[in-house]
Ligand SMILES: CSCCC(=O)C(=O)COP(=O)(O)O
């Protein structure tokens with residue numbers, strides 16, 4: 001059955017055990033990812049592959065690219081394929097893995113720093129203080145997620161998060177991915193709250209039985225969405241059984 005993304009969903013129903021956050025467009029501006037992070041990786045992609053060609057992880061990555069492309073590819077052809085996926089913003093695992101590897105040097109040098117919206121850190125801290133568990137579900141690889149939140153404008157936020165999910169569980173528009181995350185968290189779907197800027201992701205999470213609230217960071221605010229994490233203040237109560245990992 002096609003997902004209906006036009007109907008507003010419910011606001012938070014108690015209790016919530018785990019809040020799962022999207023990253024791009026939800027905790028930080030889309031523009032930073034699209035205009036800074038993706039170009040940073042794109043510009044270095046071919047050179048990085050050449051420089052690291054002898055490494056086992058790169059051999060595995062090239063095999064994954066060839067498998068996704070459905071044909072054998074040498075290093076130059078694989079680089080072209082990865083660039084094409086990058087230009088099309090395809091959420092394909094080998095591209096996401098490679099972007100994470102390339103971003104690592106930018107974060108380490110201080111050239112990259114994720115600019116979080118100012119409401120994010122206080123809200124995350126308040127939710128943890130309430131006993132809620134926090135998780136990330138992003139198309140970026142888990143390594144890239146941890147670099148992003150480990151080198152943010154609000155400092156290293158990794159200790160606040162107990163669980164990290166990328167597209168290894170499936171795509172973010174697929175309800176099955178949210179069922180897989182619920183199974184891994186060993187939580188009833190209704191006790192999971194997903195926060196994302198993407199209406200298709202919100203619809204997929206709801207289809208899987210999750211609570212989900214769209215975060216609209218700019219533009220007019222339709223009903224049943226929030227403009228910042230502060231919009232959830234007072235809606236969440238302490239959970240009976242913390243599951244922070
Ligand atoms: C970990 S920051 C880069 C995120 C990324 O690569 C991406 O494609 C955006 O994914 P999201 O699911 O966070 O919207």
Ligand SMILES: [Mg+2]
Nearest residue numbers: 022024025197
């Ligand atoms: Mg997003």
